[in-house]
Amino acid sequence: MYGWAGQRLRVDLTTGEITKEPLSYEYRRKWIGGRGFNSDVIYNEVPADMDPFDPRTRVCFGMGPVSGTAAPSTGRVTVTCKSPLTGGFGDSNMGGHWGAEVKYAGYDQIIVQGRAKHPVYIWIDDDKVEIRDARHLWGKFAREADPMIKQELGDEDIHIMMIGPAGENMVRFACTFNDVWRAAGRTGHGAVIGSKNLKAIATRGSGTVKIADPKKMMEVCNRLRQAFKTDPMKIGLNTIGSLCLINVANRDGWFPWNNFQFGSHPLASNMSGEVHAETVLKHREGCYACPIACGRFTEIRDGKYAGENFGGPEYEHAVPTGPRCGIIEDANDIWHNARLTNDYGLDAIECGGVISSAMEWFQRGLITTKDTGGLELTWGNAEVVDTLINQIGQRKGFGNILAEGADRAADKLGLPKEAHYYTITTRGMTLPGDDPRGLGFGYGLSFAMGTRGGCDHLRSLCCLELSGALYPGLNTKLLGDESANKPVTTNGKPYMVYYEENQKATTDCLQVCCFTTHWSYAVLTPDQVEYLNAVTGLDFTEEEFQEIGERIVNLERAYWNRLMSGVREDTVPERFLKEPMPPNGVDYQTNIGATLPLNEMLPKYYQYRDWDSKTGFPSERKLKQLGLDYVAKDLAPLRSKYLSDAEKKKVKYYY
Ligand code: SF4
Secondary structure, three states: OOOOOOEEEEEEOOOOOEEEEEOOHHHHHHHOOHHHHHHHHHHHHOOOOOOOOOOOOEEEEEOOOOOOOOOOOOOOEEEEEEOOOOOOEEEEEEOOOHHHHHHHHOOOEEEEEOOOOOOEEEEEEOOEEEEEEOOOOOOOOHHHHHHHHHHHHOOOOOEEEEEOHHHHOOOOOEOEEEOOOEEEOOOOHHHHHHHOOEEEEEEEOOOOOOOOOHHHHHHHHHHHHHHHHHOHHHHHHHHHHHHHHHHHHHHHOOOOEOOOOEOOOOOHHHHOHHHHHHHOEEEEEOOOOOOOOOEEEEEOOOHHHOOOEEEOOOHHHHOOOOHHHOOOOOHHHHHHHHHHHHHHOEOHHHHHHHHHHHHHHHHOOOOOHHHHOOOOOOOOOHHHHHHHHHHHHHOOHHHHHHOOOHHHHHHHOOOOOHHHHOOOEEOOEEOOOOOHHHHOHHHHHHHHHOOOOOOOOOOOOOHHHHOHHHOOOHHHHHHOOHHHHOOOOOOOHHHHHHHHHHHHHHHHHHOOOHHHOOOOOOOOHHHHHHHHHHHHOOOOOHHHHHHHHHHHHHHHHHHHHOOOOOHHHOOOOHHHHHOOOOOOOOOOOOOOOOOOOHHHHHHHHHHHHOEOOOOOOEOHHHHHHOOOHHHHHHHHHHHHHHOOHHHHOOOOOOO
16 A cells, blocks of 8 residues: 555543554545544544533544655644534644654554543554553643653654643643644644543654655655745745734734724734744744745743743734734733743634633623633733633633633623624634634635634635735636635635635645645645655546545534534624724725625525535535435434524524
């Protein structure tokens, strides 16, 4: 067999049983790998109504057939489980080197189930797999525990996936890291891993990935690496990282100031990538086989946080606990907060989301210092944000309530329905720091439709409207409509979202970084199919590749449908639909007055998907066409139930 290792590893932490399961040709051809394998396991092995913290739930780590090869950026891993934040389908994706190492150890996927009696970690040393005591590691930050494990195993070069204290404390938006700093941020799987008493998976692999046609593979990889040399987005990402977006976001009005009450701020450039590079950048980093190397390493050099250092930040890492909470004057406050979310192992997006929601409740008198334990949740109060991140990570004080996520916190505090208006969530998960009234209407539609809850910039990645103008002719080539490259228009957007969702799903099956295929467009679908075939020796076609992406999106959608979630939740926070974008002292802001015309785009999107516009369920015809007959059977009795009066009364978010 070429490309795939051909087996998955399953570890049951209740029984201690460790099994290796072969992956058949038909299975690999149907799902490719990574996200495809994971979504299939969650759909079939984790009932939609199971408590996400039930020991029987699974956490899956998926690698792809090209993981660990010379194709660009092949170190990605998808982590999937039933989300404790949304109660629905949840996955996230991380870079680093761990994914390649797992492939070298001989596995395409790891499934963890059960719950250990005390904290443990899994040690994978090629085909030798052990469950080891981790009681001495519990409570440690990844930066502390990572070297301890390496010392214990006597190998500096192993790669480790790990949760932080937030995961151990089952904060519902805890995440995982590998190589200390590379996070799979979203949907709260760190809490599920913590609920299983699993601290880490340390891995050493001494094997290789067998390539069917090495000559062809080198030819394709060399060609693609040449293309990156002149790719405009690659150059920006490498030079100033994803913080290159700050000044663009401020100009185009999608900078999420004070929980999206405004889209710009006169001081935004204080935290721009350019300023970061001049003041606190220590060095640049890249994940496995990455020609872009967008990673940053930061060291604060002055002020009260002088000497603090950490991996990052990314745009979505820095913005939520920075400007979304009204902090901009001293960028060191922002870098410090990003460092804290890393150390605790928190999804920075959700963490900033829940804190800024609470700040807006405070602003509007829905909560007072009586609720917050005396904390003044005023905008820009950096000290309070620092306190709350610590409280959330440790589940202490008011932070213990916020650790439940914004929608649940509103209910726990007994707040009126109005409080949910300010949580900026869809299906219980907050949106990233990107206001669709400026970032683009395609992004807005994708936020409403994403299959992992409130969804975000890493789901359908409508970069054809963000960076599309830098690639003249690309929108015409892929979508048949060049005008779709303009962000604040509905032209071509329903098809763009349909196309990009499918494309991103297959990219996540290969487990390559989407910055190679979206932000930058140096690698297109035909290139991906070319290197997939060179590695595996098979004959995937572009049509088959795209159909696999569509299959995955439909399967994940069906998981939500089994929870009675459909068209009623296909929306974005009302703020984006109702509040025209106000000015905020930036005279070059381009989107004053904009709202998101979501309803103009939804009907066409359902048509492209062949989903029923009354329920949002995939049609039986579509499911059967995609080889998902068993899913069609599961959904059949639920279609009419969805339209019943009892179901209509359900709230918009899930837990
Ligand atoms: S582009 Fe950035 S996130 Fe993606 S693989 Fe490269 S370094 Fe990692």
